Amino acid sequence: MLERVPEAPDPRESDRTGLPLRVYVRRSGSIDSLVRVETRLPSDVAVVEEAVELIVRHCLSGTTASQRFRFNLSVVLSECLANAILCGNAQNPDKVVAVRAELRRDSVEVEVTDEGDGFDPATVRDPTTQDDLEEPCGRGLFLIRSLADEVRFNPKGNSICLMLRRK
Amino acid sequence: MLERVPEAPDPRESDRTGLPLRVYVRRSGSIDSLVRVETRLPSDVAVVEEAVELIVRHCLSGTTASQRFRFNLSVVLSECLANAILCGNAQNPDKVVAVRAELRRDSVEVEVTDEGDGFDPATVRDPTTQDDLEEPCGRGLFLIRSLADEVRFNPKGNSICLMLRRK
Amino acid sequence: MGFTTEKNPGGVLVVRVEGQLIVGNRQELKSVIQEASDNGERKFLIDFSKTGYIDSSGLGALVSISKKIREQGGELRLSGLNEDLRSLFELTKLDTLFAIADTSDQALAAF
């Protein structure tokens, strides 16, 4: 595990003293780190911004993610939290939203679960038709599906799981 | 939630145009965020440094922790992981070390659990007596107890839980 | 995080979105515009050059605002969308609904 690097022309080799310098570099065993991050949020849209920031911070922690990844992750998280708080928990202060993120080297998986009755995502219409263009609502799932690399729901429909590749 | 700040003498108030500028500041609902971070590590001391860095990064994420907090957390984590890998799992590659951290606003709680038989922490001697000063081992729990604000073990002794205050 | 409004010499109310435009603050943008509209403002520029991200609620708020302004005979332009923000408008085809300029100067020149 210890590698002496005597061949390398180290700039300090010809130091003030002219005496030999040796550099030992350690190759550390690398963990293919799967980290899970979890939190629970109150059913209040006022917390969405701070919660998105918090979760994104952990997802990016120690990585050099692209601006696009950070942006897409922020948008889809905001969508999922808004749906969980407004549609799922109907802003009921007794209900919470559970967020679980699995951080992998090349991707992030986020699951957002509310305490509502769920819904059937297949029934949601395409918001980009000419008829619906001036609708104030209905773009959330469409944006989620456009920006995430994978989207899954649990059978009940109160839990959405997204995967985004770090790229 | 929206607060207009017309009284505040905004430097931009007397802008090039001389026309009124208004600033609206939003006070966001704040989450008393409890975040849980979990990971599992192989029973190999070569991963300790990287694992400590990873866990500390999540623990400090988004906070302005003191250098002392970062240092103490790094040392006690390194101790716990070393004990779990060497004493608990005896470097058995089939066994893993589970780490769970609960990040609170003012403190961090870290639990390190191995798959070993545990031990009785009450039997561990004080390493700072004159007799033991030249012993190469036995300072781990002492440092943990000195640097953490609270230390608990499970009854079996294969899981240690530390609390450190952010200060 | 919030909004700043500034009356431009040409009579355009410039609203800058600083930070996010999302579910938690879209109502506030609507109120700011509504209040200004009630006070007689008719020309609006919403500038996003200091905006982080927008979610579907924010986009929806812009659609509602646009409709309101049009109903009152006013004019709305958008500016300062970076590549990521612009892609949200393109994905949802809202780029066909709004008058979008690259910079606020270009938008102001078009009123």
Next chain:
Amino acid sequence: MGFTTEKNPGGVLVVRVEGQLIVGNRQELKSVIQEASDNGERKFLIDFSKTGYIDSSGLGALVSISKKIREQGGELRLSGLNEDLRSLFELTKLDTLFAIADTSDQALAAF
């Protein structure tokens, strides 16, 4: 992360610990010192001015190294401990076992 060794004109082998001295690399420090000792080195300075943190295994390795060097009639000094690192030596009373100087220059002057 690793160690650099440098022979000072006064005949002292200066070992700098860059990064951590912990369970994962303490053996390597022991090997570096052992090898140098086998090659006849007798005066050692371990400098910690580029060190992040040390754990009990690292402290234990220093105790072993110190014992070995003494047995072979050599001399070991430590330097460059910041406040946090120094507190580890004080807590464990190892500050009474080692010759600790503030800077490497001060340590070198004491050989």
